[in-house]
Amino acid sequence: MKINAYRRPDGKYGIRNKVLILSTVGCANEVARLISSQMKGTIYVPNSKGCGQIGVGAQIMRRALVGLSLNANVYGTIIVGLGCETTQPHEICEEIKKKSDKPVDVVTIQEEGGTLNAIQKGIRLARQMVEAMSGMRREETDMSSIILATNCGGSDATSGISANPALGYCSDILVREGGTVLLGETTEFIGTENILAGRAKDAGVKNVILKIVKDLESEFNKLGIDIQGANPTPGNIEGGLSTLEEKALGGISKGGTSTINEVVRYGEAPTSRGLIVMDTPGYDIESVTGMVSGGAQICVFTTGRGTPTGNPIVPVIKITGNRQTYDNMLDNTDMDMSSIVSGRRSIADCGRDIFQEVVDVCNGRYTKAESYGFSDISIYRNEEIWCSL
Amino acid sequence: MKDNVATVLAPVQISDSVLIMYDNDVITDVCAVEDIAMYHKIAIEPIQMGANVYKYGEAIGKARDFIYKGQHVHIHNIGSLMIKK
Numbered sequence: 001m002k003i004n005a006y007r008r009p010d011g012k013y014g015i016r017n018k019v020l021i022l023s024t025v026g027c028a029n030e031v032a033r034l035i036s037s038q039m040k041g042t043i044y045v046p047n048s049k050g051c052g053q054i055g056v057g058a059q060i061m062r063r064a065l066v067g068l069s070l071n072a073n074v075y076g077t078i079i080v081g082l083g084c085e086t087t088q089p090h091e092i093c094e095e096i097k098k099k100s101d102k103p104v105d106v107v108t109i110q111e112e113g114g115t116l117n118a119i120q121k122g123i124r125l126a127r128q129m130v131e132a133m134s135g136m137r138r139e140e141t142d143m144s145s146i147i148l149a150t151n152c153g154g155s156d157a158t159s160g161i162s163a164n165p166a167l168g169y170c171s172d173i174l175v176r177e178g179g180t181v182l183l184g185e186t187t188e189f190i191g192t193e194n195i196l197a198g199r200a201k202d203a204g205v206k207n208v209i210l211k212i213v214k215d216l217e218s219e220f221n222k223l224g225i226d227i228q229g230a231n232p233t234p235g236n237i238e239g240g241l242s243t244l245e246e247k248a249l250g251g252i253s254k255g256g257t258s259t260i261n262e263v264v265r266y267g268e269a270p271t272s273r274g275l276i277v278m279d280t281p282g283y284d285i286e287s288v289t290g291m292v293s294g295g296a297q298i299c300v301f302t303t304g305r306g307t308p309t310g311n312p313i314v315p316v317i318k319i320t321g322n323r324q325t326y327d328n329m330l331d332n333t334d335m336d337m338s339s340i341v342s343g344r345r346s347i348a349d350c351g352r353d354i355f356q357e358v359v360d361v362c363n364g365r366y367t368k369a370e371s372y373g374f375s376d377i378s379i380y381r382n383e384e385i386w387c388s389l
Numbered sequence: 390m391k392d393n394v395a396t397v398l399a400p401v402q403i404s405d406s407v408l409i410m411y412d413n414d415v416i417t418d419v420c421a422v423e424d425i426a427m428y429h430k431i432a433i434e435p436i437q438m439g440a441n442v443y444k445y446g447e448a449i450g451k452a453r454d455f456i457y458k459g460q461h462v463h464i465h466n467i468g469s470l471m472i473k474k
Contacts (some may be wrong), residue, residue, distance in 0.1 A: 157428040161396050165445075191471060195447050228471065240396065240428035242462065243469040246449035253445060341398055346413040 001177055003362045004138035005072075005145065005297075009101035012072035013145040015297045015362045016315070017136055018043045019129045020069060020077040021122070024092060025050030025085035031107075031115050032080040035122035041130040042078075043312040045377050051085035057382050061087050062095070064267040064379040067293030069096045069104065072145075073313050075133040076103030078126050080118070083110030103129055138364075144178030144273070146362060149291035149299035149314065150254040151185065153284035156304025157239035160250020162321025162340040162347070163302035169351020170300065170358065171256035171275065180273045182291045183255030184280035189213050190227055191244035192252050196277070201261045208263040212279045254302060266380055267293035284309060286380040288316070293379075298361060300354060308332045309376050310369025315361050318369065319354065334368050390416070391443045394430040394462045401425040407459075409433050422459040430462040442467050 005013035019042045023032040029046040036044035045068060053061055065087060069077040077096065081089030093106045105125045112118040150167055152159060171181040189196060193213040200206035220227045231248075232241040241247045258275040267290045270276040278294055280287040284307070288299055292313050299316045301309065306329035310316050320326050323338035335357060339345035361367055395409050405421045419433050430444070436456040441448040450467040460466070 161398075161428070191469070192447075228469075237464060240426065240430065240463070242430070242464050242467050243450040244471060245447070245469060246444060249445045249447055249449060343398055343410060348412055 001143045001359055002140055003143060003146075003359060004364075005141050005362065006075070006136050007139050007141070008072050008075075010070075010099075012295070013139075013141045013297075014072035014074065015146075015364070016073040016313075017041075017075050017133055018073060018313070019126055019133060020045060020074045020313070021126065022065060022069060022077050022079050023047040023050070024065060024079060024081040024087045024089045027051070027082040027085070028080045028109060031109055031118050031122065034119050035078065035080065035107075035126055038119075038123050039126040039130055041133060042126055043375065045312060047087075048378055049381055050087045051082075053086050053381070058086055060266055060382070061379055062092065063265075064290065064293040065092050066095050066099070067267045067269060067295070068289075068313060069102070070100055070269070071292055071295060071297070071313050073297050074102070075136070076129045077105070078122055078129065079104065079106045080122060081106065081108045083108040103132070105129070142177070143174060143359065143362070146174065146298065146358075147180040147182060147270075147294070147296045148174055148358065149182050149184075149288055149296035150302075151284055151288050151291070151299060152188075152251060152254060152302040153309065154303045154305035154307050155251070156322055156325075157241075158321035158338070158341050159302055159304045160241070160247070160253065162337045162350070163304075163319050164250055165253040165347045166321075166337050166340060166350040166354055167300050167302055167319065168253040168256040169348055170354035171254065172258060173351065173355045174358070175256065175258040175274050178273060180270060181255055181258070181275050182270075182278050182294060182296055183252065183275065184278040184287050184291060185251065185282055186212055186216050186279050187227070187282040188248055188251035190217060191231070191248035195245075195249070196252065196260065199258075199260050199275075201259050205260055205263055209260065209277060212263065212277075264294060266290045269295045281380050283378075283380075285376045285378045288314075289377050289379055292377075298358060300358065303333070306333060308369060308372075308374060310367070310372065310374030312375035312377055315367045315370045317354075317357055317361060317367050332368055391446045393432060393434050393436055393443050395419075395433050396428060396444075397425050397431055398427070400427045401431065407431055419459050422457055423461050425461045432456045432458055432460045432462050434458055436462075441470075
């Protein structure tokens with residue numbers, strides 16, 4: 001299937017064209033926000049941390065900041081930092097330059113001598129970048145250029161029988177078209193790890209799938225949480241779910257039925273195509289952010305209860321199998337899958353509709369969250385060990 | 390199709406005839422032998438005690454008793470393959 005998109009110097013295709021104003025630390029958020037508010041065509045990504053981070057937490061932050069900048073929907077990046085933070089702005093810039101020839105520049109508040117100078121420099125740099133970006137035109141490519149992020153949030157009894165499997169059908173179509181699908185939310189794999197492992201391309205991929213689930217379970221155990229015993233929840237049971245496997249299968253059905261070709265870490269770009277597992281947390285916004293950092297240009301988000309969520313870098317298409325939710329949150333929900341639940345349409349028919357919607361949004365049509373400018377973004381943080389509870 | 394249970398999309402009452410659909414096709418009909426709440430599961434064939442219960446083409450658990458065709462399939466008669474409760 002052909003689409004029109006923006007070709008980047010690294011050969012990837014963006015379905016949106018934006019200049020990213022990327023804050024490397026919470027202390028630089030206000031300056032980054034003010035630069036972005038003055039310049040059309042930019043998007044502002046605040047940082048919830050960026051300093052006082054150690055070990056894996058610092059690695060994840062660095063990987064995700066670089067990954068967001070490398071996302072194909074981003075034309076170029078202005079990195080806005082304070083100067084003395086853990087995620088050093090100039091180092092982030094060098095790492096981006098090593099991986100791509102996309103435009104990237106740095107402004108730090110300490111080097112510029114205060115916020116007014118930093119804002120002034122940032123606006124000047126952003127204006128030059130936006131002007132160059134505005135001359136770009138979409139070029140023909142096909143759906144094999146697309147990485148689709150799948151995610152769910154606010155699930156209910158309809159999710160596992162309608163929106164999730166319908167998205168899975170769409171995922172299978174995209175994989176057949178040569179594209180890539182990211183399946184995440186590792187907490188939801190618990191109970192289906194053997195099924196997922198059975199779909200792995202080879203023993204290496206199989207072992208990583210089993211390992212990420214086992215590691216997560218042992219983290220829960222350390223905290224004294226019996227995640228298996230807690231699922232399905234009393235609400236799930238009332239809704240008709242009988243076992244942990246059944247609940248988890250409803251979640252992983254978003255990814256479809258393809259062979260799993262690779263497992264990537266949080267925010268890491270895959271090197272293969274097809275169905276890819278990304279190790280992401282259960283919190284929707286952090287999970288989607290990780291996939292965007294891994295290169296997803298678009299997200300389909302399934303919900304039962306409804307959510308307004310959107311992302312600054314990628315359009316988010318929201319779908320529900322709950323008719324009441326669709327009617328109740330019509331201004332936030334893009335597609336109604338309830339015809340599966342009422343038995344009027346098949347999962348396959350609805351899955352084809354989702355794929356067509358993905359194609360249309362890739363070609364430029366706005367999703368509801370996008371038209372409101374909703375911009376939820378949050379990089380996953382672990383190792384919060386700096387004070388006693 | 391491997392599944393031996395189906396999700397009911399409306400509340401079912403005892404002796405209702407339930408049409409079982411797969412994709413757009415009706416593949417069989419099953420007479421309900423008890424009331425079943427909406428979104429809960431009905432057995433579409435008899436399931437031996439200890440046999441796997443299949444939904445989504447995958448095993449979601451094991452039968453703890455013999456389950457009659459048309460019976461409500463839930464936590465009272467199936468259990469996880471992973472968790473011993």
